[in-house]
Amino acid sequence: MNEQEFLAAYDPGAYPSVAVTVDVVALTIRDGVLHLLLIRRGEQPYAGRWALPGGFVRPDEDLSAAARRELAEETGLDGEPLRRVHVEQLASYGAPDRDPRMRVVSVAHLAFAPDLPDATAGTDAAEATWVPVTELDNRQLAFDHGQIVTDGLERARSKLEYTPLATRFLAPEFTIAELRAVYETVWGDQLHAGNFHRKVLSVPGFVESTGASTERGGSRGGPRSRLYRAGDARLLHPALLRPAREEAVR
């Protein structure tokens, strides 16, 4: 039997069937607070509970395309603004009992978005909103989405260390102070302004100067700041390390 004959005779039903979904941990920063996109489920199971945006992967759709589509559906985003959102694969979650309906393997994705307009409820969702991550403790998310969010946040914090993805939370042109605010928001730590400034400018390809400055100083005073745009580095070398966290090591 050659390959063509084999494929013609092949019966897909012979293998155990599993549903594959994508879920998206979409992060943005609004008013200096890290927000996560959540959907209030309109259907069983977990009707009324908050959950990550996501859904079934379509037959001819790539995993990352499915993640972008779900994100677009829930946020109403399209075109250039959607292109500016960074989406990467996070991990897959496939415990046999994670969905009471049937065996579902979810390929979770992580998205970094600049400050976005209010979310638009999609087809499957009763409601879609940006929720501050500090308020997540109170909400019991559906399925294993609590774990997925925890993993996504840790990944996001870690990615800021060695990639320039912090710029993805900002407009195309930004100041060093705005960039520092992203790090402080995601890491939940105050950083030394002077040292941060020195470090950012010393990492090759992290940011490049536009030559311009802001029109006005900060709202509470201070001089105008210079504007930068993202450079061409894909990795920060050397990295910007988080303040040491003893407890995380052991």
Added chain:
Amino acid sequence: MNEQEFLAAYDPGAYPSVAVTVDVVALTIRDGVLHLLLIRRGEQPYAGRWALPGGFVRPDEDLSAAARRELAEETGLDGEPLRRVHVEQLASYGAPDRDPRMRVVSVAHLAFAPDLPDATAGTDAAEATWVPVTELDNRQLAFDHGQIVTDGLERARSKLEYTPLATRFLAPEFTIAELRAVYETVWGDQLHAGNFHRKVLSVPGFVESTGASTERGGSRGGPRSRLYRAGDARLLHPALLRPAREEAVR
């Protein structure tokens, strides 16, 4: 309709069916050379080609359990030796056309194993062998396994930087020189012996002394070396960074 009624009426066939497999990038070091476990496929498609060990996830099986099972089947490993193998999720691969038979999403895993006995051919496989990664360029792997291996190797190299996983390539007790050999093998770079020694001992929880020394010196001379075992750190802080690779940054 409450949740119970909903589940009773639920029809799993209503959703697009996808097969979910696991594939394993299993690495070990034999005679100072990094080896990858490969299977020669006995069936269509890609019959006769080399491929990663892997297979369908069973209905009640966790993803990581499936990866360990596939690894056990192909290596003949069991019990304590199998427990000593580190297995972690790598990424999922789900391009619509990656398998000509049907839509298959593969959850790839990465395994670090101490020097293992020769592989035993499993049920699906015509042949299973450890192949030096330097010889991979010549072989056209089945499916998208070439890409998976590339991603796995990069992940392995990177993981050595900030986790103590290098110890997983070694016996429970090892010398600093053996540990250094792991880094040199995986990174493909010579390291400064003195500096490596200083660094390893200075990272809290990386290794702990057993008090003992080797029975003999090295095969080509030199004093006996002290023996260490893995410490309790899960992250190396500060990390052991690879020699800078300019080209990797942009």
Added chain:
DNA sequence: CGGAGAACATCTCAAGCTGAGAAGAACCTA
């Protein structure tokens, strides 16, 4: 049996980087 060569473990030193503080100037609000 003895010398050559190899490797372990430690030390030295210059260069670079980091964290902490400070200072000058620009700018906002009141």
Added chain:
DNA sequence: TAGGTTCTTCTCAGCTTGAGATGTTCTCCG
């Protein structure tokens, strides 16, 4: 205009890094 805030740059001590050297222990081979 005064006071407070922020941007940006500078200083400096302490630490880490990379490179080389040293003394010692051991194996191999003649």
